[in-house]
Amino acid sequence: MFSFFFSGKTANPNDISESSPSITSTTTTTTKTSSNSAPPRKREKVTLKPGFGLRQWSMLQMKMPSPNVASLGSIPIGEVAKHDTVEDAWIILRERVYDISKFLDHHPGGVEILKQVLGKDCTELFDEYHSFVNSDFLLEKCFLGYVKRN
Numbered sequence: 001m002f003s004f005f006f007s008g009k010t011a012n013p014n015d016i017s018e019s020s021p022s023i024t025s026t027t028t029t030t031t032k033t034s035s036n037s038a039p040p041r042k043r044e045k046v047t048l049k050p051g052f053g054l055r056q057w058s059m060l061q062m063k064m065p066s067p068n069v070a071s072l073g074s075i076p077i078g079e080v081a082k083h084d085t086v087e088d089a090w091i092i093l094r095e096r097v098y099d100i101s102k103f104l105d106h107h108p109g110g111v112e113i114l115k116q117v118l119g120k121d122c123t124e125l126f127d128e129y130h131s132f133v134n135s136d137f138l139l140e141k142c143f144l145g146y147v148k149r150n
C-alpha cells in the first residue's frame with residue numbers, strides 16, 4: 001500500500017517480519033546488497049501513540065509547505081548540532097539536513113531510538129536498520145538544505 005515509502009533496494013529477507021506485509025510486497029526486486037556490508041539490524045515492533053503512523057504522516061506532509069529548494073543554502077554542521085531536542089529535531093541523512101520534529105511521533109521505529117541521532121548524522125544507523133526506506137520521499141517537506149562540513 002505504501003510502497004512509495006520504500007526505495008527499490010531489497011531488504012534482507014530475514015529482516016522482514018511476518019506482520020509487515022507492506023514490506024514483503026516491496027521486496028520483490030533483486031538489488032543485491034554488497035556482501036561486505038553489515039547485516040541489517042533486527043528491528044523490534046514499536047507501538048505508536050494513537051493517531052500516529054506513516055498514513056497519518058503522509059496526510060500531514062501533504063498539508064505542509066514545500067521547501068523552496070532553489071533558495072536553500074548549505075547548513076554548517078555546528079548549526080545542525082544545536083537542534084538536538086524532540087521539539088527542535090534536525091538530522092543529517094545522506095548529506096541532507098532535515099527538520100524531523102513533526103515526523104518523530106510518526107516514525108514506525110518510535111521516538112526513543114531517534115533521540116540518539118538528533119543534531120547528528122544518522123545515515124549509518126538509518127542504513128543499518130532500513131536502507132530500503134525512501135527518505136527523500138518521506139521527509140520531502142522537512143528538507144532544510146545540504147550540510148556544510150567545514
Ligand code: HEM
Pocket residue numbers: 005020023043044045046054091093100107108109110113114117122125126129130133135138139
Ligand atoms: C530520520 C529518518 C528516518 C526515517 C524517514 C525512517 C523511516 C522508517 C520507516 C518508513 C520505517 C518502517 C519500515 C518497516 O515497516 O519495516 C521505520 C522503521 C524503523 N526505524 Fe526508522 N526511519 C528513520 C530513521 C531511523 C533511525 C536513525 C533509526 C535507528 C537509530 C531507525 C530505526 C527504526 C526501527 C528500529 C524501525 C522498526 C520499527 C518496526 O518495525 O516497528 N530509524 N523507519
